[in-house]
């Protein structure tokens with residue numbers, strides 16, 4: 001089990017810089033998830049750790065040693081890809097033991113380790129099958145097993161569940177969480193799916209356009225996003241980000257006008273620069289009948305999900321407001337409704353997107 005560090009790591013492909021100075025320290029045994037929209041540089045960062053891409057500048061250490069120019073095979077990392085790339089003509093056992101065979105390990109040791117890992121992954125009964133005789137989830141487990149037998153100090157996963165259907169994704173997610181607990185391994189895991197990040201990570205690294213926007217525990221990012229990007233990316237449904245103008249500020253309180261919601265005014269228990277254009281952030285779950293601030297909203301659609309319901313309303317600037325609607329029969333599609341939220345839980349962001357923190 002190793003920790004790793006990135007120090008001002010950059011990556012350019014030709015003239016195009018895609019990673020802009022990434023700084024990060026991952027502790028031994030930590031489960032860290034890189035999350036961000038497609039193309040933000042998650043795979044590139046992971047591939048630089050694995051040694052599959054050259055680092056343009058900056059320093060990578062694994063287990064305290066500088067790894068920039070070390071062979072991928074000698075970094076003590078094991079990578080699980082989105083495509084399993086199993087050898088179709090080899091059995092599960094042979095696929096899993098392949099790297100040990102290449103490394104010249106004796107047969108008895110190979111078999112013992114494969115059996116051990118198969119036990120962990122519940123693949124014991126499938127060792128003699130070939131990949132074509134396995135389900136998608138079983139193949140993904142073999143791909144993980146193939147890396148486990150090598151006992152790497154750091155596990156790297158690049159969107160390992162993206163090829164699975166929704167139900168299987170959920171059960172594999174739980175298996176991976178269980179595996180992490182069981183092995184105590186250091187894991188760096190890439191996904192574009194914020195739910196996957198929230199459920200698996202000790203810490204989440206949010207990336208946007210090659211830059212680390214924020215690093216923190218899942219609930220830390222949920223409660224204290226540093227900017228509108230993280231606020232909108234973490235949490236489902238998304239946080240409402242409503243354009244507002246500060247029309248008054250005194251004694252640690254501010255009064256905001258919401259032009260896209262009929263000019264409604266709401267008071268927040270935090271100061272803000274008077275006259276400033278800001279963004280008001282309200283999570284759908286922070287709307288409730290007991291809220292002390294509010295506005296009138298034209299309700300378009302109610303979505304009943306079973307345990308939860310959400311109402312979707314429209315702003316005059318074309319934006320949407322989403323609010324928790326469980327148990328509210330006053331919300332009727334096609335009609336205006338009084339919506340209330342808890343102003344103490346609302347967040348304020350400056351015009352450049354950065355959080356206004358008091």
Ligand SMILES: Nc1ncnc2c1ncn2[C@@H]1O[C@H](COP(=O)(O)OP(=O)(O)O)[C@@H](O)[C@H]1O
Nearest residue numbers: 013016018036037038039040041042043044045
């Ligand atoms: N081999 C490459 N050559 C040129 N550009 C690349 C290469 N690999 C990735 N990129 C670019 O780097 C950026 C980040 O890509 P990637 O790390 O794959 O994003 P993600 O995994 O977050 O979807 C993208 O703009 C992508 O087009």
Ligand SMILES: [Mg+2]
Nearest residue numbers: 042043044159
């Ligand atoms: Mg990728």
